[in-house]
Amino acid sequence: MPGKQAVAAEETANAGRIRRGQLLHIVESAERAFAEAGFAGTTMTRLAEAAGLPKANLHYYFGTKEKLYRAVLENILTLWLDDMAPIVPERAPAEALGAYIRAKMGHSRARPHASKVFASEILHGAPHLRGFLTHELRRRVTEKTRVIEHWIARGRMAKVDPVHLFFAIWAMTQTYADFDVQMRAVLGCTALGAAEYEAGEETVLRLVLHGCGLETEDTNEGEQCPCRS
Amino acid sequence: MPGKQAVAAEETANAGRIRRGQLLHIVESAERAFAEAGFAGTTMTRLAEAAGLPKANLHYYFGTKEKLYRAVLENILTLWLDDMAPIVPERAPAEALGAYIRAKMGHSRARPHASKVFASEILHGAPHLRGFLTHELRRRVTEKTRVIEHWIARGRMAKVDPVHLFFAIWAMTQTYADFDVQMRAVLGCTALGAAEYEAGEETVLRLVLHGCGLETEDTNEGEQCPCRS
DNA sequence: AGAGAAATTGACTGCTTGGTCAACTTCTTT
DNA sequence: AAAGAAGTTGACCAAGCAGTCAATTTCTCT
Known part of the structure; x- marks a missing residue:
């Protein structure tokens, strides 16, 4: 047997x-x-x-x-949703959002082709992704939106529209994969290296964390940022 | 005669x-x-x-x-560069960056097709725009970068990498035209209206201005934001 | 009004495209 | 080792593609 x-x-x-x-x-x-x-x-x-x-x-x-093509897309979609895992109410907002941004920037660098395929699909009306966008993604965003609203209600971060915050984070992180040609042209380099990704990550972290009234890790020269308007 | x-x-x-x-x-x-x-x-x-x-x-x-196709692209490129006009050393950083963001958001709303054509071109390697990117755009960005460095040197705004700041602003504003399908799916609406654009503009303004250590106009409940790390 | 230039258009063409198929080779299982 | 399943492939095809052209109409200027 x-x-x-x-x-x-x-x-x-x-x-x-x-x-x-x-x-x-x-x-x-x-x-x-x-x-x-x-x-x-x-x-x-x-x-x-x-x-x-x-x-x-x-x-x-x-x-x-x-x-x-659909097989390629489906291979990509899981990445997309899994990045959001760090956003849970138990974690500190700065830490959770920071981890999310780092994950997204990491994927832009490690899987630029995946990001481009996804971007091209959405840009042209997402004929193969309607279901994913209106169901899986929408549900996940709604869920994570509630986490952010929870943080805001507790006074742990500034009052920012959570959905538009996600739009901003997606845009800023994915642009490093999708528009690399433009960046390379503007920076005058042949490839985006570690230095560019680090500067980009620092900038995105700064904008998001300060925008949410949270201090950045690399600049904790004392107390918490008081931007809480 | x-x-x-x-x-x-x-x-x-x-x-x-x-x-x-x-x-x-x-x-x-x-x-x-x-x-x-x-x-x-x-x-x-x-x-x-x-x-x-x-x-x-x-x-x-x-x-x-x-x-x-080239005629369509050329028609679009002028818009692109002209938006940067508000960024001059004489203006206050918050005012200049705010005007720039508003101009870019306005174009995303008024000319979404132009933005998508441009995005699609860059996404696929910009075979028709190499010259524009490496010459006109690069020159313009270098010029405006100096304005921002000037502001930083004078202590008028926080120390932010100026080029990556532009990348972030481009990404956040253009995403409202390029990825509208995704936004509509997530928001559950059939079209992006005035409300969505206003919420988006407010979010982008907040992230950029707070990220640069500048106060937002709509939240001046007193003194200037002290985020100047 | 008339002549020449500019604009319009249906019919056409050579080529590339996504997709098929039957002949063939290589694996897997007993 | 043998037979059937799984995998491989060059040759082929109909449909759709960008681009052409000659016949015709419309416009412009004198």
Whole structure:
């Protein structure tokens, strides 16, 4: 029996081994390709080149370009929601918002292609993400909004519109992935390095924390910031 | 002679009257169409429909889809730079930055399609805007950066990285045009109205002004904010 | 009014696109 | 080892694409 079980387990572990590997490989290379040109601007031939496979092989696994694109999007969405985890009522507002901003900036740096695919999708009307936006995201934002309202009610941070605060944080953090070309042009550098990301993170932290009437960690030269209007 | 001049003037005013009108009409309707689907996602047939003209007529005026797209982009770029006009050393930082933010928010509301076309272009590597970014925009940012450094040196505002401050302002203001679909989904409304734009503007003003150690206008319940770390 | 320039447009074309398919190879299981 | 399942692939196709063109109408100026 144990032998048979082991064999069965080995079977299931083996079954679809190649499949799983190829699915992941194709989705990952497609993320990069879609980020460069968007859904409409990316051809199946280009996606095949990016994966180093013949076009027909991609169709074997995903059927259509649209289904491959959806797979790429879905791979990205989890990241999006998980970043919000630090925002819980028990934590101090400055600490929670700081952790959130750091997580978002980290993702902008580590997964710029994911951010670009997401941005391009929303920019063009989010035809493949309506459900995610109006259900999963909306629910999560409502939930986290209540945490912020709780902090405000307790006088732990300034009175700021929580939803617009999220819009601001999303915009400021994602811009480091989405608009990197513009930043590189303005800064006159060929790539955004650690220095630029650190300066960006510091700026975003400063604007958000001071805007919420909270002190920044790197400038605690004494007492708490009294901006509580 | 004066008669001949008048006639000549009338001639030049008349010559190309239809041309000018059609060029403008096509560029304006194309802006909307390109905003919806990006350069690659917008077909000449779609652009023709948007303008209410046959496809061949668009080719008569612009030659190629790419030239029409460039015309749309160039129409947008002037807006971009002109918004920065309020930022001059003579003005008070809070007033100047406030005016800049209001101008940018105003454009996001009045010309959302322009913002989306610009965003889509940069998102996909800015193949048609390299020159603008590395020359005109870079020069302008460097110039305005000096104004902010001047304010900081005089102790008129907190020490904030001026370039990243611009990145933050661009991101927060343009997101109201570019990501409106996401906002509408999260807010559960069908269109962003005056209320949403006012709440957004207030939030952006708050974050930027408090982040720069400047008081907000709507909350001057006494003295200046002492955040000057 | 008339002649030449400017503008309009339906019909067309060569090419690229997403997607199919049948022949083939490689794995997995017994 | 053998057979069936899973994976691979070059050749192919219909549809849609940007762009052309010649015939026609409308405009402008004298």
